[in-house]
Amino acid sequence: MSKFIKSKTWTGGIGTGEEIASIGPSLGYSRRQLDKPAKVKRKSGVVAFYNDSKGYGFISSGEDRVFFHLSDCESFDTAEVPVGLRVSYVLTKGRGGKPAAADVQAA
DSSP states (O other), X not given: OOOBOTTOOBOXXXXXXXXXXXXXXXXXXXXXXXXXXXXXXXXXXXEEEEETTTTEEEEEETTEEEEEEGXXXXXXXXXXXOTTOEEEEEEEEOGGGOEEEEEEEEO
């Protein structure tokens, strides 16, 4: 029978189950935090290689080379991606856990 005292001090023990019911449904998260979409960090690079017959290529970003496929390039209206084109992308994991580019867009 643990209850909050008027001074907002917890008088009960831990593990009784009453503490969760007393805290309430939010459990410390505000509605403003839950309503905001998660921000996605975009990276930029240059198309270093592209095979137009198979529809895949690599983006060079400093020392890293990241794989991408044409199906991840929704903003391109043609099947050709010119080498040297500056692009921005979201880094994800591809097959085998290797880094891959998603949501590739011309920068």
